[in-house]
Amino acid sequence: MTDVVTPPTSPVSRERSKEIKRLSVISTARQVRVLSRAELTELTGLSPATLTPLVRELIAEGYLIERGPGASRAGRPRAMLEFNPRAELVAAVSLEPSRLSCEIADSDGTVVAHRTVRLAGDIIDTICRSVPELAGDGLPALRGVAIAAPGVSSGGAVRLAPSVGLVEGRPIGEAVQRHLGVPVVVDNDVNLMAAGEHAAGAGSDVADLLLLHVADGIGAGLVLDGQVRRGAGGAAGEVGFLPLDPADRGHDGVGPFEARWSENAVAERVVALAPGRRPDAPVAALVELARADERAAAYLDEVLTAWSRLIVSCVCVIDPGRVLLSGAAAQLDDPAVDRLQALVAAAAPSTTEVRRAVLGDRAVLHGAVSYALSAAATGLPTLLPTP
Structure with a gap:
């Protein structure tokens, strides 16, 4: 048989x-x-x-x-x-202190619509209302949403983001995805900037880079082998928490390093050196002031020395090869960048190039578009970054 x-x-x-x-x-x-x-x-x-x-x-x-x-x-x-690039639209949402910025872009990264909304109510409700309104008739073509948050993101939940009222973990991604019915990516804003510079900016020609972003806080985005690295708990790059002495513990989601060397800290010192209103670009104002004021020049050197220590500490662990200066750090003029490069070169164990990021505010959009399109391209119901 x-x-x-x-x-x-x-x-x-x-x-x-x-x-x-x-x-x-x-x-x-x-x-x-x-x-x-x-x-x-x-x-x-x-x-x-x-x-x-x-x-x-x-x-x-x-x-x-x-x-x-x-x-x-x-x-x-x-x-x-x-x-037809307009057949695929993505939404890039950036959570900022007191407001939410939302952009709709096509698959080329061309912005179709933009809106800034005041964060007066619940963050999730605001996102779920703003994205469909902004997409309008293009809503059926929406393929994904990328949300950038100034804090630690893991599995779509955001924590340590005091500037937007998210200190404890909250599952933003899951709630927005359930409401909008498209893949949602939630990640640290600096990770998105690094992804954007790697996709279309000053890091497009390398596989490894570190983006140092100086703003109200200080964070780093890390790209290794062409991929953004987030760490076991999603906190890779939270360099603002670098301890300055054994007693440092941070406070209310603010790290000790960023408390002393962030854009806010520089702004306070600039106002002390030249009394008046807070400058819109504190680092640029400090560079200008340092040309004629010895005290300002000495403080600028302190800032560059502190930032160089931070960069060297990162280089000792990950050896990125290229460091991109973003946010307020990109306001340094050429001599200041050269000085920072010299300080890093003198202390780093391997060759490290320091240069400015080039995309500015557009870096988050480029990173978000890349993330959201990747989520849509998988054909899977979700792509929430996890460690």
Whole structure:
């Protein structure tokens, strides 16, 4: 008697298999932008029989636009397909002291709409109301949301963010995702800046970098092997908590290092040196003041020495090779950056290049777009960064 052999069941359902193929077509078209059906077949490895209905669906959904025939060396010119970046929209939400900034961008990172909302009520309610309102008629094309918070993020929960009223962990990501029905990424704002500079800024040509962001607090974003690293508890880069002496413990979510060397601390000293209103750009004001005031010059050297110690401490552990100065630190002029570079070079155990970040406020957007599109491209219901 001959046994009947039952073919093994595929571990991938037919629906999931189709979705994987669909995402492959979208990803390829997004990268190439304009291509023929034959080129799409070659690049995806899908047969014409499989590709034809997928392309038809994507044209109907607005992902692909049919264009006129392209140039051909031989035979009849082929009809071309063009990827439509507006078919995929993402929302970048930045939590800031007393306000929330929200931007809707397409897959090219082009901002479609922008709005700043005062944080007068619950943060989650404000996000869930602001994103759909800002997306408007484009809401069906929303593929993901990235939320940047000035604190520690793990699994979509945010803590140690006193400037926005989030000291204890709160599951922002889960609540927003449940309400909006799209993948939601929640991460530290400096991590998003680092991701943005790595994707489209001063770190686009390296695989490893450290972004040092000086603002009300001081934080670092770390990219190693092309990936943002968050640490076991999501607190990698919280360099503002570097202890200055054995008694330092931090207070109310503010670290001892950032309490002494943040933008706020510099602003207080600048006002003490030159009484008047607080300058909008304290570090730039200090650099200018230091040109004619010996006390200001001495304090600027203290700031550079402190920041160099912080950078060297990081270099000793992770050896990023390149450090990008962001926020108030990017206000340093060329001589000050050169001085900081010299201080780092004199103490670091390996060659470390110090330069300014270039994207400014746009770094968070570029990082958020990258995060949100990655979340959408997985085809999974969620992508909340965890350690």
